[in-house]
Amino acid sequence: MEKYDVIVVGAGISGLLSALTLSKHGNKVLVLEKNNNIGGNCNSYVVDGFQVDTGAHAITHLEVGPLRRLMDNYFDYMPVFEDYGHYYVRTEDQFLKVPSNVRDFVTFDVLPRKDRIVVSQAITKALTLFTFGIDLSKQSVYDFMSDNLSKDTYDFVDAISYFLSGRDMKETSVQRVLSGSSFVRDSVLQEQMESIMKVHEKPQTEPVLKSILTSNLHTSLQTRMNKASKPLTTLGRLATNKVSYSQGYPRKGLKSLLNAVLFSLPKSVEIKTGCEVKKILTSNGKVVGVEADETYYANTVVYTGFVTDLPKMVETLPSSYVEELKGVDHTKSLTVWLGLDSLLEEFNYIGSEIWFKNQPYWAMPITNYDSSLAPKGKQLVGFSFIIKEEKSESSEIKNAYETIFRAIPCIEDHIQMKHEQITIPEKAAVTINGYFADARTPINNLYVAGTDTDSRSMGITRAAYSVIELLQKMNEDRNLHK
Numbered sequence: 235m236e237k238y239d240v241i242v243v244g245a246g247i248s249g250l251l252s253a254l255t256l257s258k259h260g261n262k263v264l265v266l267e268k269n270n271n272i273g274g275n276c277n278s279y280v281v282d283g284f285q286v287d288t289g290a291h292a293i294t295h296l297e298v299g300p301l302r303r304l305m306d307n308y309f310d311y312m313p314v315f316e317d318y319g320h321y322y323v324r325t326e327d328q329f330l331k332v333p334s335n336v337r338d339f340v341t342f343d344v345l346p347r348k349d350r351i352v353v354s355q356a357i358t359k360a361l362t363l364f365t366f367g368i369d370l371s372k373q374s375v376y377d378f379m380s381d382n383l384s385k386d387t388y389d390f391v392d393a394i395s396y397f398l399s400g401r402d403m404k405e406t407s408v409q410r411v412l413s414g415s416s417f418v419r420d421s422v423l424q425e426q427m428e429s430i431m432k433v434h435e436k437p438q439t440e441p442v443l444k445s446i447l448t449s450n451l452h453t454s455l456q457t458r459m460n461k462a463s464k465p466l467t468t469l470g471r472l473a474t475n476k477v478s479y480s481q482g483y484p485r486k487g488l489k490s491l492l493n494a495v496l497f498s499l500p501k502s503v504e505i506k507t508g509c510e511v512k513k514i515l516t517s518n519g520k521v522v523g524v525e526a527d528e529t530y531y532a533n534t535v536v537y538t539g540f541v542t543d544l545p546k547m548v549e550t551l552p553s554s555y556v557e558e559l560k561g562v563d564h565t566k567s568l569t570v571w572l573g574l575d576s577l578l579e580e581f582n583y584i585g586s587e588i589w590f591k592n593q594p595y596w597a598m599p600i601t602n603y604d605s606s607l608a609p610k611g612k613q614l615v616g617f618s619f620i621i622k623e624e625k626s627e628s629s630e631i632k633n634a635y636e637t638i639f640r641a642i643p644c645i646e647d648h649i650q651m652k653h654e655q656i657t658i659p660e661k662a663a664v665t666i667n668g669y670f671a672d673a674r675t676p677i678n679n680l681y682v683a684g685t686d687t688d689s690r691s692m693g694i695t696r697a698a699y700s701v702i703e704l705l706q707k708m709n710e711d712r713n714l715h716k
């Protein structure tokens with residue numbers, strides 16, 4: 235029976251980034267994916283001539299964030315990112331930029347003037363406390379604001395909270411809003427990366443690759459990032475912050491990020507699809523392999539499915555760990571993709587828009603980045619909603635269409651393609667009391683990676699953080715370099 239160094243369970247972006255990095259440290263890796271296609275929540279596919287993504291995506295912290303570090307150190311081929319553009323707010327009678335800093339709040343007349351002053355003061359206070367090292371991860375956004383604001387202001391702050399944590403402002407931390415709005419920026423220094431991957435015992439047989447393309451960002455994004463990266467104190471961002479700082483949309487769609495990982499995988503990585511892992515096998519407190527369509531053996535297993543499913547798969551987990559995993563919070567999302575028969579004036583912008591009344595949405599006209607995602611002369615827009623677990627999917631879909639038609643009444647006459655996706659965007663929501671698993675499990679050489687194993691940032695950026703954390707833990711355990 236062939237033995238692998240590492241078995242990775244799951245071929246979403248976390249599993250594939252794990253396979254890529256571990257194989258580049260010399261490990262022979264087997265990836266097992268239960269679906270017939272790979273990519274999980276990070277992919278694109280064609281519906282009636284329109285190329286939709288698995289949810290509307292902005293890729294964040296591309297200058298010095300964790301994904302950038304992984305791309306620089308391990309990718310042989312770099313995706314091209316288009317400048318993300320701006321975030322806008324749509325109401326029945328207004329369309330204007332989301333305020334990025336306290337200066338922008340002055341003119342943001344969607345909300346009453348008094349409320350804008352209160353919100354600006356709350357941001358200033360939060361950033362000042364953060365700058366002085368106060369932990370704001372357990373303080374809710376709601377507790378930070380006055381209780382005497384208008385409904386519109388609460389709805390607006392709730393909508394932002396939903397998109398950043400999946401929950402309302404009572405369950406979203408101040409820290410999450412500061413980092414999600416770029417006041418506090420995600421970064422992993424190259425020196426940190428090098429120290430994480432430092433060889434402890436034996437020399438590396440295969441060096442970590444440096445990027446072969448220095449910087450392959452779209453020129454306008456590069457220019458903006460150069461401007462934005464001038465030294466600034468965190469507090470200085472109160473006046474100058476940009477929410478969309480160093481964000482991008484991958485040219486040719488989300489799947490081009492997936493393709494860049496696949497292109498960079500060495501031959502020592504084997505991927506099997508349609509292969510669900512049902513049991514993770516252990517012996518004397520150490521992982522020995524997995525049971526799927528057959529039994530596979532390995533020295534190490536990296537699990538990237540839902541950590542909440544682990545107790546079903548590993549019989550020997552301690553009950554205290556199983557109890558802790560019950561603290562993980564999930565949220566569900568619905569994305570409605572609309573293929574339009576022409577280019578609508580309403581979507582004549584680059585970036586995304588937020589509707590914050592009743593059922594909030596976040597929408598992206600992705601053909602404005604790349605017209606090849608739709609047939610010639612047509613437009614493709616994705617509207618993402620957070621949906622409630624207790625309501626039926628069909629009623630949430632119905633509500634979503636009603637909201638879209640209320641926000642953009644003319645759209646109904648232009649719909650050529652409709653497509654709905656219901657997904658869990660992140661395997662854990664960053665709520666005040668939400669639990670995140672550690673990359674190390676109580677079973678020796680069984681590790682976990684993915685969006686429920688690291689609470690920093692969100693989505694793909696968080697997945698990248700979790701993989702860097704995995705590398706660090708595996709290196710400390712002398713399991714990284716082969």
Ligand SMILES: Cc1cc2nc3c(=O)[nH]c(=O)nc-3n(C[C@H](O)[C@H](O)[C@H](O)COP(=O)(O)OP(=O)(O)OC[C@H]3O[C@@H](n4cnc5c(N)ncnc54)[C@H](O)[C@@H]3O)c2cc1C
Nearest residue numbers: 244246247248268274275289291292511539659684693694
């Ligand atoms: C609507 C929406 C909007 C989003 N917006 C953004 C955004 O703007 N920016 C951003 O960065 N991110 C965004 N995300 C989130 C991002 O796409 C995900 O966080 C990321 O793709 C998760 O990757 P993952 O590998 O951790 O998990 P997944 O994609 O869930 O992959 C896990 C994989 O493991 C497989 N698996 C599970 N159990 C088993 C098993 N037992 N055996 C074999 N295989 C198994 C699954 O089939 C799956 O393929 C969004 C997501 C959605 C849905």
